[in-house]
Amino acid sequence: MAGVLVFGEAVAGILTPASLEAATAGAELAAAVGQPLSGGLIGRNIGDAVAAFLGGGMSTLYIVDDLQFEPYIGERYAGAATAVIEHVAPSVVLFPHSLNTREWGSQLAARLQTHLVTDCVRLDVDGADVVLTKPIYGGGILAEYVVASTPVMATLRPGAFAASTPGAQGHIVPLDIPFIPARVTVLDETIDEPPSGPTLRDAKIVVSGGLGVGGRENWRLIEDVAEALGAAVGATRAVTDLGWAPASQQVGLTGASVAPDLYIAIGISGAVQHLAGIGRAKTVVAINRDPEAPIFTRARYGAIGDAREIVPAFVERLRELRA
């Protein structure tokens, strides 16, 4: 059976939002090429994630739920995924893009000697071809790839595809995978303290600050705006380098890619490496003292002036409006 196969990802037993986005993108692709959609989910104690992923509309969901898949080791996930692919023989395989999928998905592609396009933001069907589009050169340029080897493989950038409301329920096929010896041993696992409030990658609103905030003592301004809006806090690399905010809050080429409905950039110049992380933000708002700052070429709304004077009144009015 040919078709589209979408792998989901469960983190601590919970399906990542990007998994349902990938399922929706997979369903649209499957419909466009008139082929079935199946799913794959690997992990341990993933019952809840399986139920959530089934809502993605696949006719069959292959699950591999076993002790050996916790903690995560790329080699084992690639091994289990190989078994799923042998069952499905798909023509297209999709993954939500994450640090783990880009490791085991890439190992899988190398094992199958096929080409994986990472971090795609668009999928199109053109005749017999699936066209995979991804940003290159830090985000300023889009490249469209067509893969000739099979299966065609792609990881999809979180936030670039909409997740549809849960659809028809398919059936579950559990697969038994023999123990996979691994040459990698997990000695320890560190989980960073999650920031309170929404996470950067999933937030509907992100409020970010740059050097223009003027100092560590003013960082509270950014947090106040975020708090008033129930938003996640982001920062430029210049700011995280100075330690005003933790590195995990860095947005941009070498930080997080965010895809909020609203991105508020305060005291941020809009360097290309920063803009690379907000390519999928729907509406950008900038507060900056310099009307020539490049951030205004990306912003839909702007305010020009000293952030330290504008922001307190902005926060006060936001609180009134949301009360």
Added chain:
Amino acid sequence: MHIVVTIKQVIDPLVPPAHLRLNAATRQVDAPAGIAPAMNGYDANALEEALKLVGVHGGTVTVVSLGGDSVRDTLRRGIALGATGALHITDPGYVGWDALDTAHVLAAAIARYTPDLVLCGRQASDTDAGQVLFGIAEALGWPVVSPVRAIHSIEETGVVVDRLTERGSQKLLVALPAVLGISSEANEPRTPAVRSVMAANRARIPTVTRSELGLNAEEGRVVLRRLSRDVHDSHAEIIAGATPAETGAKLADALHAAGLI
């Protein structure tokens, strides 16, 4: 300890994408005139890790690169930074999009050195693909881990590394020989001394061709069909009040009126 570091030459990432030239016919991206190509940033981190390791354990570091004649300059920089030797691999058919093809060529060259460790960048800053290292590991039959933010130690049983995860990191023991994809958190690469740069200019860099490595041309797995600019319409509506405070309040009102908050 024998370490091979793979190094890709890229357009300097500091060049704003708007200044890059898209060649529709060749589907190549070209740097503006006069901009020298650079060593991929993550590869510079990989080289720095390799130099630190041989500093502690002794051994050699070989830098290898597949590409046109210009990559010899980047290899020379690797030598100036402290690499023991360099290898330039040429392939008239090299385009850089087909990661597995690139990996097969690099793996064939790497195998000649029988290294304990291959350090690559987690991804190249031009295509941000992050694929070639996995192809190399597969071709050599070695384990691979990426992105690595720290190499802790070399033990009897393997190399101990920190790998980044979405939620934090994992400390892993990876059996050697292995391939690691190094991330920028690992270190701050050194800059070469003037004297080393001059010495590197005299270093001999051998060249090997794809066919000398015993490899035939492969059927292309991927085609880059089209390049375009990622444009956003850019008409910021400027909200202004008589005072900064009024500006702040009016901005909040404007976002509210637009249904954004």
